[in-house]
Amino acid sequence: MKTFVNKRPPIPGIATGSTTDLPVLLPTAGRLAQRARRDRLEGTWRLELKLWHGVLLVILFLLFAGIAEAQSQAEPDKGPLATLFRWIPVLLWKNGNGFVLNLTISFFAMAIGTVAGMALGLAQVSLLAPVRTGSWFTTQFFRNSPWLVLLFCIMLLFPFEIELGSTVFKIPDWTKATIGFSLPVMANLSEIVRGAVQSIPTGQWESAESLAFTRRQTMWMIILPQCFKRMIPPWMNWYAILTMATPLCSIMGVEESVRLAQDAMTAEDSRTELLGPFYVFLLIVFFIYCYPIARLTIALEKKYTVNI
């Protein structure tokens, strides 16, 4: 008889191969696999914001502000809260910079990304092999490169002005940042479009064909209208993720809210007690904007889930 005296028995699946007759696992396993598939297709995780996150941020803000007020020995109008209130117009909307610029960048990047992503996604299901391969490669290329690398690439390689005939068009930094952000959005949306089109059962294509629809008609009148419903939740999730990512371009000197907060603190003699209130204030602003989007995403997802 063989005995394992000093040797540990091999752990199935780790030390040995994957052939096994394991007992049944609970439904969580299936749900996890489903979630992994969804995240892989969409290229990001689902933002799950809850109301208590916002409440917590407000408490944190009051706590930081309280500590800072107690610590500061400055004149009353130079206290942290008074300083923050003085800077709020600059941080949020003045001259179209600040948080308004974050929103502008996110709108345009999303718009460009959506249009380009749709085109690229449809090219991925094209019948022409070169188009399919080319668009697949483009998608994978931009999906797999880090955001910061893409952003640097566009910021440094794009000209800062374009000459058309005799007129010179200046390209502001934030426009370049917008293009930089739209590239990863484009690639991920392309994958979402491809996934959505391929998730429509083949029967639909076949029945459309039997009703003498052309391929283009089938795509526009039968397949895509069904896809839109499936694509809206991931599309909105991407928008929220993108908005939260826009402060990245502060590294390149674009005057959005985080950059201006840093500048404002420098202008106020870089007092350390300002750090907490300023940053938590920005977190609250981003939360107020992203929270409804995240909730709506989950609600629409529940509403649109179709079990075929």
Added chain:
Amino acid sequence: MEAFYEWFRWLYDDTGINLVIFYEQYERERFVDGFLNTLYLSVICVFFSVVIGVVGAWLQGSKLQITRNIVQGYIQFFRNTPPLVQLLFFYFALGTGLERWGLMPVYDAGGWNEPMIGNFGWAVISLSFFAGAFNVEIFRAGIEAVPTATKEAAESLGYTRLKSYIYIVLPLAFRVSLPALNNNLVNLVKTTTLAYVIAVPEMMYTVNQIWSDNVNVPEMMTVLFFVYVALVGVLVVAMGRWERHMKIPGYGQ
């Protein structure tokens, strides 16, 4: 090898395409260092994030409500704030704070005191905690998939809670979790570029230095692009193969 390097010098002289990292030894070493630092940072962060995931998932199954709440709070914080903010918070707020209150151990770096945890250390801590938060959730879901009967069987064979976790539950949970874990780890490797903001000399940072010194932004940008896409591509393919190998038959087709 020398001829290979010289070819790039000829390329520069002839066409103006300046791939300085090939024919200048100094720049080559700098680039390789940056690349190795990125690899090093990725590997360490992947390791620690998995450890955090395993330990966190175990703590989340604790009988104490407070332990579960702390783990839940940790997950929610790191999941819902941008990793850039986390990195800045760890390095500037926590790092500077600990130094100021004298809680950070220092060592003598030839004349001045250097904190034990520098920018590299904070990058590892911050990124590991970021990815770890997702891993806790992933492993938790994997653990919940293991039926109570299996755990009871382990208990009846005299396994303690910890032993049954390590030998029975985790191997099963791991195989269930692998696809989701895979997504997260690929994401983590891409996120390591953020360490650039706290001046960790990883690839992005060194390449930035190289193009500043040699004024060859387009060339170095292309190199950076392809190296990253190759790195992530290799990871995706390797993890995909492992995933298929470890797949439990009949689950997550």
